[in-house]
Amino acid sequence: MLKPSAVVELVWQDETGSTAVTALSIPSSLTVDEIDADASALASILVPLTGCVLIKQRIKYINVPETPVTASGSTPIARTGMFFFATDGISSDGLISIPAVKDSIIMTTGPGEGILIDETNADVIAFTDTVVDNGISNPFGDDFTSFVIAYLQSRV
Amino acid sequence: MALVNLPTGQLKIEYRDASGSKGSTIFHFPYATLASVVVTVADILSAAINALSDAAVDGYTITYAKTEDTPATPTAGSRVEEKGNFVFRTANGRTTRFTIPAIVDSVLNASGSVNQSSLLVTALVDAVIAGDFAFQSADGSDITALLEAYQSFRGSTRRQLPTDR
Numbered sequence: 001m002l003k004p005s006a007v008v009e010l011v012w013q014d015e016t017g018s019t020a021v022t023a024l025s026i027p028s029s030l031t032v033d034e035i036d037a038d039a040s041a042l043a044s045i046l047v048p049l050t051g052c053v054l055i056k057q058r059i060k061y062i063n064v065p066e067t068p069v070t071a072s073g074s075t076p077i078a079r080t081g082m083f084f085f086a087t088d089g090i091s092s093d094g095l096i097s098i099p100a101v102k103d104s105i106i107m108t109t110g111p112g113e114g115i116l117i118d119e120t121n122a123d124v125i126a127f128t129d130t131v132v133d134n135g136i137s138n139p140f141g142d143d144f145t146s147f148v149i150a151y152l153q154s155r156v
Numbered sequence: 157m158a159l160v161n162l163p164t165g166q167l168k169i170e171y172r173d174a175s176g177s178k179g180s181t182i183f184h185f186p187y188a189t190l191a192s193v194v195v196t197v198a199d200i201l202s203a204a205i206n207a208l209s210d211a212a213v214d215g216y217t218i219t220y221a222k223t224e225d226t227p228a229t230p231t232a233g234s235r236v237e238e239k240g241n242f243v244f245r246t247a248n249g250r251t252t253r254f255t256i257p258a259i260v261d262s263v264l265n266a267s268g269s270v271n272q273s274s275l276l277v278t279a280l281v282d283a284v285i286a287g288d289f290a291f292q293s294a295d296g297s298d299i300t301a302l303l304e305a306y307q308s309f310r311g312s313t314r315r316q317l318p319t320d321r
Contacts, residue, residue: 008291012236014234014257014258015233015235016318025294031191042284046280051233052230052236052258054227056222059221060218063216065213073210074174074210081208081209099180099211100173123207124208127208131183139163140164
């Protein structure tokens, strides 16, 4: 469930380059624009109270499980699936990593045995379709338009 | 000199494996996407990921960030370890607080308490408790009054130590 309060973080930098955060809570029912307006107005009041300068502002909506969660298997978090996607734009493609991928989605035959993630697996297709169909993009804002390949990687 | 949004917001889905170790997946979405839309997509993605991963999805955070394109110069001698602590009462009888790093000396009393009659401080407190802003405590209660305000010093982290030491 979405927490009742979103968090506004104002990031300050001092003379030495060190940073610190002023964090406040605000109703998560508000839009980003509404929260942004309050954050900007508050920052203008805080500026004369500090010797630091404002370098960043973050608005965070936080969702937590309603009941404690339990892992469905013993796969370690470091066993990571790397999913590569292509974009229409001129920027580079992007990747999405998923930790603790299930053994059941790894290829068991052929040259990719034990490494490649099975692109024909129904759960893999459901995930990659969800990414492509819902406006997920790379960090530069170019929407992912197609799934390319996925493989297993150990990320210790 | 202005805060400029990044091209994208960030959705970070977090996990916990059977050993308790934590991991995460980061997605990006165009900055103009409404948070309510991202929440819907995040729930769909979480369900899809649950089918791929043995780790349990342990919540997610949606972040919209802006950065200053031409930061000003900090005041000489300013240090983030020097905090101005502002503790407020809330409508449900609890307290909430925030800190201001490198609090300016001009709003401090000799004891280290914050001069609550300073115009800069009254402007801040009035804005926070008078309903000008929607800020509240983490549990959703209204902020009603300033309880105390004082200077304190935090220990430097390793990253905050001088690089030329």
